[in-house]
Amino acid sequence: MPRALLSVYDKTGIVEFATSLHELGWLLLSSGGTAAAISAAGVPVTDVAEITGLAPILDHRVVTLHPKIHGGILADRSNPEHVAEMEKYGIEGIDLVVVNLYPFSLKPGIELIDIGGPAMVRAAAKNFAHVGVVVDTADYSDVLEMISGDFFGVAERRRLAQKAFRITSAYDASISSWLADETSDHEDATVPPILTLVAERAEVLRYGENPHQTGARYRLPGVESWWDSATQLNGKEMSYLNVLDTEAAWQLVSRFDRPAAVVVKHANPCGVALAPTIFEAYSHAHGADPISAFGGIIAVNGEVNGETATEISKTFTEVVIAPSFTSDALEILCAKPSLRVFEAVAPFGSMAINVRSIDGGLLVQSVDEVDEPLDDFTVVTKRAPSADEWSSLLLAWQTVAATWSNAIVLAHGDTVVGIGGGQPNRIDAARLAIGRAGDHAAGSVAASDAFFPFGDTVSELAAAGVTAIFQPGGSVRDEESITAADTYGIAMVFTGSRHFRH
Template sequence: MPRALLSVFDKTGIVGLARGLHDLGWTLLSSGGTARAIAEAGLPVTDVADLTGVGPILDHRVVTLHPRVHGGILADRDKAHHAEEMAEHGIEPIDLVVVNLYPFSSDPGIELIDIGGPALVRAAAKNFAHVGVVVDTADYDGVLEMLREGSFGESARRLLAQKAFRITSAYDAAVASWMSDENPRRIDATLPPILTIVAERAEVLRYGENPHQQAALYRLPGAESWWDSATQLNGKEMSYLNVLDTEAAWQLVSRFDRPAAVIVKHANACGVALAPTVAEAYRLAHAADPVSAFGGIIAVNGEVDADTASEISGVFTEVVVAPSFSAAALDILCAKPNLRLIEAVAPFHSMGVNVRSVDGGLLVQTNDEADEPLDDFSVVTERVPTAEEWTSLLLAWQTVAATWSNAIVLANGDVVVGIGGVLRRVTGEGQHVLHPGLGVR
């Protein structure tokens, strides 16, 4: 009679799985809350303590770490001397391990560093030739179906083992990241000698930079992100460039305390303005370069009202992201079914570093936050800027930090009137589009 060990934190679907295994003639082994849930459902279950002869010790830090458990999982059924050792020590084989781990990323702490769970998962995954491992509640029905059909073979077990190792790898990375954050000295925390990046696929995007390229958005488990607060209220699904440009727009507009509007095209701002109202800020940002703004992404740091929506609706736009939209604004903007409207409550959270891929590796640099205090600036000309000129300079400084090199930014008052990101820095200013209506001479 095959045996299954079930020990889960998330008990979603576990009783149904246990019942399905029982109906197929499996013996159920379990511990703690999982064993109670199975027993309360009227199913026969053997507690791991009865199997090992030792109950949980050290505040449940040690429950399943025992040769009668791990020996039953790790034994190579094709080796006669393994069978002899199992018989000598009274160890019976375990054929299926069902485990999910403590949710460390959502509530990190020493007592939520799971030891027994990952050990069970890794043992079963290592021995996938003989043992199945299930770490995802979404796989319960599929595994039961394969067991009923007699198709739960090595290829299926290998796929489940791959997922299991990815899960334990992500778990260890989350613990290592937490320990780095908890260390007050932060030794090599920004650019560590070993960089572990584990990401979960959050969304498959429409396409990549071009329609023939595939793309997906991946999230770092446990990482703070403004995207967590974002809700898409209207429009088509996001593409790769939509996400990239929306991120750039929200990052820049989040730097301003006053009502601000940012328009981004191809990851660079083409319009930035501050004003007493969001509507006026958008009008000024758009007027700075209306040609580049066509088909761009708009970000504002205040509510989009009817006035702002009316201004936006007259121009082809891919995405509008804002903290909120008034009911009247939604009536206006939702009349455009393809216009993506994103409501985001949280400001941009910097990860501190920027990562890009190179052949065979990753290129990492710290972010340019453009958060230097005014006292850190040095005037190198004979004439000291006026207060109004300092306002323009600081706006240009924040904008140029978000512009790809070689970057030149011109600002007049609270409006960016020219942005260049070109190959030749000597003649870069010639690429600026300056509009006399904005007061530039």
């Protein structure tokens, strides 16, 4: 008679699974809460203690760690010496191990570090030639179908073993990360000597960056993400670029306390505005660069009503994301079957590191924080910015940090009017921003993601009518820029921090 050992934290479907195994002629072994649940359903089950001859000890820290359990799982039934040893020590084979682990990532702590569970999973996965292992409740029905159809062979067990090792690997990585957070200094926690990244696939995307590429979005176990709580209310499946652009738009718009709208294209903002209402904010953000907004992503940080939805629907858009939508807004937006509409909460700020791939490895860095206190900013010119200029400068500063480098952003009032990004030199970035701003450049303010290497960029901005500038400072020729700013009556502030983005 085949034997199955069941020991699960998540008891979803376990009684039904055990019942089906019993009806198929399997002998069931279990312990603790799992055994109690199966027994309460009237299904015969043998307690592990009857096999080992030992009751659980050390507050259940040791239950299944016994040769009669692990010998039954690990024995190579094709090896005569193994078979002889099993007979010698009275060990019976275990043919199926059903285990899911304590959810360490949800509630980390020493007592949630599962020892016996991973040991059984690894043992069964190692011996997939003879033993099946089930670590996911979603696999119960498939496994029962294979067992009842008598095609639960090596290939099927190997697939389950692969999944099992992925699960135990992720589990160990969660524990390692928790221990690092508890014991390491900040630098070690961000760039540890050994970095273990384990992620589970959350969704398969329509395609990657281009249609001939495959793509998927992955989630990090135990890390809160707004993606996991977001609801897609309409539209097609997401592509790689849709996810990338939506993330960029949602992160940026969520930085603002006032009603705000952001339009993003190719992971770069092309429209950003603050206003008393979401309708006004969107109208101003879109109006700043309507050509680039075509086919973009729209993010707003307040409820979308019918008036705003009507305005949005006038332009082809890939994604609209907001905290909420009125019923009439949804009726308008969902009339476009391809338009992806997302309702989401603000980002949790749970990104501890940025990771990018290089040939044969990864680049890892801490996340760029943009919310610097104003006390760290230094006015370096004779004139300080006015209150209105400060407000516009802060808007431009937040926006430039979200733009590909080299970047310069112009803002007029509460609207970003010109964005010049992704340029190999700073003066071209300034010219691009000025060109995008057009007549709105006069009276605007500018923010630069890095210092001005020469004074010529200040002169270029002054000629366009820019009245105030944020820049990090730090060039050996800072005095050139300061002198130029004073010459043109421009107020300039050194922020002391650079915000390159590549």
